[in-house]
């Protein structure tokens with residue numbers, strides 16, 4: 001049994017000495033551990049408002065059979081299957097340059113370039129635009145840097161921190177006359193330009209952006225560099241939430257589609273912090289062998305994971321842990 005120390009109030013101006021601990025005192029008993037592993041949810045996870053709004057717009061389309069989704073609305077198999085059941089057609093993200101045969105085209109939250117938008121309109125397509133406003137903000141920032149802005153102070157060569165070939169990055173760079181995509185500090189070089197502009201894919205990790213920006217500055221001391229931070233707040237909230245969660249848990253369960261980049265990154269971040277992580281798509285993927293009695297299990301999900309899937313995983317996880 002532990003004895004509580006009685007609080008003492010020192011006289012003004014007198015500091016209390018630290019209590020002395022006898023080297024012969026018995027060791028403190030360990031903190032009691034719960035009989036079962038516990039589950040802690042990340043404070044921010046799952047759908048961001050951009051994906052949620054895009055999905056709400058799609059679900060409200062009166063005649064889905066006349067509409068082609070321009071890529072994948074959400075990187076989640078169950079949502080994609082639901083949209084196909086409703087009658088939507090879709091083109092692969094890699095085929096977005098081809099013009100769909102339907103009369104209407106639904107632009108996903110990742111957005112498209114203005115050039116591509118004009119091509120679709122010229123082909124007579126009606127556009128249902130669900131581009132996230134924060135993607136649009138990043139797009140506007142990139143084109144402003146490239147054009148020299150309202151004061152026309154001279155265009156910049158634009159560096160986009162992000163993943164090469166990602167649909168959002170393709171949309172961001174599609175209108176830029178001069179750009180490079182930078183995935184890591186290793187990609188950075190000395191660019192033969194006096195004026196550089198830097199923006200980020202909205203879902204970039206803050207720590208990656210900091211490292212890459214420092215590498216750009218170090219490799220280009222001659223350049224006037226303008227940086228516009230276009231990482232979106234929902235991404236930032238999820239990054240902060242996973243760091244706090246990893247402080248408290250011993251193992252992590254990450255819920256999301258296998259093709260979801262941000263879901264994979266959550267699992268990767270756990271590995272970087274030395275926590276085992278299990279990337280699952282739904283409750284059926286859980287395995288009791290992953291957990292030990294003393295574990296504190298963290299639960300998080302990518303931005304394309306619906307709330308009902310997260311809730312179903314939490315329920316199954318609690319049942320599985322309690323039955324052990």
Ligand code: SF4
Nearest residue numbers: 048050132134202232
């Ligand atoms: S991740 Fe950010 S930018 Fe992308 S859709 Fe969600 S809120 Fe918008």
